[in-house]
Amino acid sequence: MNRRFVILTEGQTNPIRAKTASCVIRYCPDEVVALLDRGHAGKVSRDLLGVGDVPIIARLADAPEAKTLLIGIANPGGLIPDAWRAIIVEAIERGLDVVSGMHDFLADDPELAALASKHQVRLIDVRNNRLSRIARGEGLREDCLRIHTVGHDCSVGKMVVSVEVTNALKARGYDAKFAATGQTGIVVEGDGYPIDCMVADFISGAAEQLVLDHQHHDIIVVEGQGSLFHPSYSGVTLGLLHGCQPHGMILCYEVGRTSPLGLEHITLPPLSTVRRLYEIAAATRRPCPVIGIAMNSRLLTKTEAETERKEMQRLFGLPVCDVFRHGAEPLVEAVLRLKAIRDQLVP
Amino acid sequence: MNRRFVILTEGQTNPIRAKTASCVIRYCPDEVVALLDRGHAGKVSRDLLGVGDVPIIARLADAPEAKTLLIGIANPGGLIPDAWRAIIVEAIERGLDVVSGMHDFLADDPELAALASKHQVRLIDVRNNRLSRIARGEGLREDCLRIHTVGHDCSVGKMVVSVEVTNALKARGYDAKFAATGQTGIVVEGDGYPIDCMVADFISGAAEQLVLDHQHHDIIVVEGQGSLFHPSYSGVTLGLLHGCQPHGMILCYEVGRTSPLGLEHITLPPLSTVRRLYEIAAATRRPCPVIGIAMNSRLLTKTEAETERKEMQRLFGLPVCDVFRHGAEPLVEAVLRLKAIRDQLVP
Numbered sequence: 053m054n055r056r057f058v059i060l061t062e063g064q065t066n067p068i069r070a071k072t073a074s075c076v077i078r079y080c081p082d083e084v085v086a087l088l089d090r091g092h093a094g095k096v097s098r099d100l101l102g103v104g105d106v107p108i109i110a111r112l113a114d115a116p117e118a119k120t121l122l123i124g125i126a127n128p129g130g131l132i133p134d135a136w137r138a139i140i141v142e143a144i145e146r147g148l149d150v151v152s153g154m155h156d157f158l159a160d161d162p163e164l165a166a167l168a169s170k171h172q173v174r175l176i177d178v179r180n181n182r183l184s185r186i187a188r189g190e191g192l193r194e195d196c197l198r199i200h201t202v203g204h205d206c207s208v209g210k211m212v213v214s215v216e217v218t219n220a221l222k223a224r225g226y227d228a229k230f231a232a233t234g235q236t237g238i239v240v241e242g243d244g245y246p247i248d249c250m251v252a253d254f255i256s257g258a259a260e261q262l263v264l265d266h267q268h269h270d271i272i273v274v275e276g277q278g279s280l281f282h283p284s285y286s287g288v289t290l291g292l293l294h295g296c297q298p299h300g301m302i303l304c305y306e307v308g309r310t311s312p313l314g315l316e317h318i319t320l321p322p323l324s325t326v327r328r329l330y331e332i333a334a335a336t337r338r339p340c341p342v343i344g345i346a347m348n349s350r351l352l353t354k355t356e357a358e359t360e361r362k363e364m365q366r367l368f369g370l371p372v373c374d375v376f377r378h379g380a381e382p383l384v385e386a387v388l389r390l391k392a393i394r395d396q397l398v399p
Numbered sequence: 400m401n402r403r404f405v406i407l408t409e410g411q412t413n414p415i416r417a418k419t420a421s422c423v424i425r426y427c428p429d430e431v432v433a434l435l436d437r438g439h440a441g442k443v444s445r446d447l448l449g450v451g452d453v454p455i456i457a458r459l460a461d462a463p464e465a466k467t468l469l470i471g472i473a474n475p476g477g478l479i480p481d482a483w484r485a486i487i488v489e490a491i492e493r494g495l496d497v498v499s500g501m502h503d504f505l506a507d508d509p510e511l512a513a514l515a516s517k518h519q520v521r522l523i524d525v526r527n528n529r530l531s532r533i534a535r536g537e538g539l540r541e542d543c544l545r546i547h548t549v550g551h552d553c554s555v556g557k558m559v560v561s562v563e564v565t566n567a568l569k570a571r572g573y574d575a576k577f578a579a580t581g582q583t584g585i586v587v588e589g590d591g592y593p594i595d596c597m598v599a600d601f602i603s604g605a606a607e608q609l610v611l612d613h614q615h616h617d618i619i620v621v622e623g624q625g626s627l628f629h630p631s632y633s634g635v636t637l638g639l640l641h642g643c644q645p646h647g648m649i650l651c652y653e654v655g656r657t658s659p660l661g662l663e664h665i666t667l668p669p670l671s672t673v674r675r676l677y678e679i680a681a682a683t684r685r686p687c688p689v690i691g692i693a694m695n696s697r698l699l700t701k702t703e704a705e706t707e708r709k710e711m712q713r714l715f716g717l718p719v720c721d722v723f724r725h726g727a728e729p730l731v732e733a734v735l736r737l738k739a740i741r742d743q744l745v746p
Contacts, residue, residue, distance in 0.1 A: 131531075155531060155598065184478075184502065186631040189665055251502065252602050253595045255634040280637075281683055284533040287602040287638020294633045318536055321683070332679060336628055336668070 057084045058115050058148070059124035060139060065089045065100040065108070067350070068207055068313075072153060072236040073097075073124030077104040079215060079240045086115040087124070088139065102350075112142055123152040126207075126235060131156050140164065144171050153178040153235025155249060178235045179246040187256035187295050189337070194398045196267040197391050200298035201276040201346070204326045206285060206313045208306040209375075210276040211237045213346040213383070216375040217302065218273045220384045229269040231262050233292060237275045247277050248288045255288060259295025271391065274298065280329055281320055282312040293330075294337050300390045301340060302383055303327055306348040307360055327368070344386040345372040404431045405462050405495070406471035407486060412436045412447045412455070414697065415554055415660075419500060419583040420444075420471030424451040426562060426587045433462040434471070435486065449697075459489055470499040473554075473582060478503050487511065491518050500525040500582025502596055525582045526593040534603035534642050536684070541745045543614040544738050547645035548623040548693070551673045553632060553660045555653040556722075557623040558584045560693040560730070563722040564649065565620045567731045576616040578609050580639060584622045594624050595635045602635060606642025618738065621645065627676055628667055629659040640677075641684050647737045648687060649730055650674055653695040654707055674715070691733040692719040 059077070061070040065087065077084050077097050086109045087097055093110035097103060109115055121143035123132065132140075132154050140158070143150055144167045152158050158175040159165055168175045192198075199217070201210040214230055214237070221228035230237070232244025243265075250258045259274070266272050274296045278285030305323055312318055320326075327342045334340040345364055349357035357377055364372040371382035406424070408417040412434065424431050424444050433456045434444050440457035444450060456462055468490035470479065479487075479501050487505070490497055491514045499505050505522040506512055515522045539545075546564070548557040561577055561584070568575035577584070579591025590612075597605045606621070613619050621643045625632030652670055659665055667673075674689050681687040692711055696704035704724055711719040718729035 155600065189630040189662055248598075248600045250599050251595075252597050252599055252635045252638065253502065253632060255599050256631050283536040283641055283684060284603050285600060286641045286683070287634040287636075288599045289634075290627075290637040291599065291634020294630055315536055329679065329683065332676065336633070336676065337630060 055083050055151075056117060056119040057122045058086050058088050058109075058112065058118040058120070058143075059084060059122045060088045060136060061124040062089050062136060062139065063091060064125050065092055067101055069125050070101060071126050071207060072122070072239065074101045074103050075211060075236045076122065076124070076239055077101065077106055078212075085118045088112065112139070112146055112148075118148060120149045120151055122239065123150070123154060126153060141167060144168050144173055147171055147173055149174040149176060151176045151178065151239065153239070153246070155179060178238050179249040181246055182250055183245065183254055183258045183261055184251070185254060185257040185261060187260040189260075189297075192260070192263055192297060193267045194394075196269060197271045197300075197387070197394060198263060198274060198296060198298045199271065199300050199302065199387055200274045200293065200296055201302045201304055202289070202293065202330050203276060203279050203304040204281055204320055204323060205279045205306070205309050206282050208304050208309065209346060209348040210304045213302060213304050213375055213380070214273045214275040215240065216380040217383050217387065220380040221271055221387065224384065227270040229266045229272045231266050231272045231274040231296075233259070233262065233275045233277050244275075247292050248285070252287065255291030256295030259292045263296050271387065276304070279312070280333060281326060283315060283318065284312075290333060293334055297337050298334065298340050299394060300343040300387065301330055301334065302344050302346055303330065303342045304346040304348065306350070307357075308351050323364075324367070342370065343390055344383045345370050346383060347372055347374050349374045349377060402430050402498075403464060403466040404469045405433050405435050405456070405459060405465040405467070405490075406431060406469045407435045407483060408471040409436050409483060409486065410438060411472050412439055414448055416472050417448060418473050418554060419469070419586065421448045421450055422558060422583045423469065423471070423586055424448065424453055425559075432465045435459065459486070459493055459495075465495060467496045467498055469586065470497070470501060473500060488514065491515050491520055494518055494520055496521040496523060498523045498525065498586065500586070500593070502526060525585050526596040528593055529597055530592065530601055530605045530608055531598070532601060532604040532608060534607040536607075536644075539607070539610055539644060540614045541741075543616060544618045544647075544734070544741060545610060545621060545643060545645045546618065546647050546649065546734055547621045547640065547643055548649045548651055549636070549640070549677050550623060550626050550651040551628055551667055551670060552626045552653070552656050553629050555651050555656065556693060556695040557651045560649060560651050560722055560727070561620045561622040562587065563727040564730050564734065567727040568618055568734065571731065574617040576613045576619045578613050578619045578621040578643075580606070580609065580622045580624050591622075594639050595632070599634065602638030603642030606639045610643050618734065623651070626659070627680060628673060630662065630665065631659075637680060640681055644684050645681065645687050646741060647690040647734065648677055648681065649691050649693055650677065650689045651693040651695065653697070654704075655698050670711075671714070689717065690737055691730045692717050693730060694719055694721050696721045696724060
């Protein structure tokens, strides 16, 4: 199935806000027809997002082959910008399906729902998939290795690291699965649960279900959400961590990030504290070490990144890499070392 | 306003499951007409719940003065037992409002909604009050002392301790407010937010809003939810803790509780670990000590309870009491000591 996406990032085509757009361009390149941002029409995605050669267009009419409009941002609070409404209306009228990962569901909007019905198109709210189950802490198979990405903040690359590690494991012949927990990951992978929009009592239950769904694979890499250190989202992060009960964690951070996203009045702690707290928090369910560090060095030069990498390796005694600069191999090696140890323990 | 409750606990009139019933009988005694549990008709609430002299009846017809049917249980997952549906239908047909704290909303049930409309009664879903705001970590007044009850497990008495401490503070002339975060607390207090049914991204935002709503008081006591050590609900607990940013915590535990409620295959850690983990978790937002311990000694004799109390005081160097056996004074003293210290610090 090719969804032939036009990705809507109007006025927000930058690497932080247009995270959904960037990742879909990166991981589903054959399905992306165009980016829609009239202020940058004529450029390509690489110019603004650093990835892909997708043309940026000014009007839906410029991509007549499109079949789906994808809302390409992941903004705090998850509301669709007012200015985008007219574009969504036009997309529906042109016969396009609309895919959204916002907290506000398109299908709950009477006008859009009526219009979609009239034009026989689908409004697909990726986050509209709530489970009502509490975690039981039972039924998890110990012969499926569970890896979980965690971060010192939101939007540092947990999803990208999860996909890259999974793909690298697959390339080496392992039966690995990317277990998506957020809107972008779900669009990329085609399955998963939107953990951050579960009813609070069911966060861990949904995370546990995600593991139960996929533990016939040998290795699953569960995408992390939020951060224990982000004042808005720490509950999501802990509920997910306790629900999926990982055997090993990969700690993701962005070099130079000193405050939680959007909250400049707060200071993030040093990474050594971050690592310790994740290990303490995980251990209330089961002991689980951080086995590697994924650095996001997008703001650094190549030389600076190499210096940072060596310093972090020395400080933490763990493999460290930027999956885009260096590939995911150092993290894959760490996963396989953990697997070898566990394979000795599990009959 | 007197809601004249008949409280429905059919087949579940015991202190753990009928927690909502027990608390409403305790704190709103003038509003409770009867308990409905046909298997125990003729007894009074004290016989089964240890509180109040509310008659237990077999049929709604036995309480013609009632104005409201209150669903009196708080069960895991929050679903209404099938067998109760006929009773709810009858209540509506008799002209009673129905108050429910279940995750499944009465108002979302087409048949019940139509019936309620026909009979001009209200279906009041206490949990149907979702906020869509993320926490900002700003705007909290430092001259309002924030106390938060936390527990080693669910259903150990956090709500009761919050109410008792608030009432004891008020009795001594302080401007204190009980900030309710759960279905029962909201029914008792008449306001608050149902934190455990917020959309996951908004847990901390709702907790923060609760503080913003009430920080014109000198002291607010924010009811805790779940437990960092309950695999199903730890995300709710952490999101609430980080959203309300307490200055001091009261640690609640039940003597003899060794497993999380409903999960006998899991062992709870020692209370010293519980205390330390809450202090570590709180400290990612602001340093916040456990200032006192509330023990729930309902399974102990008076002598056993006194032994336990002394031992815990010795081990923790903190005031310890069972608010029902000993009153809340030792905890109130701890709150006031913290207030005196903070009043020196805050101009």
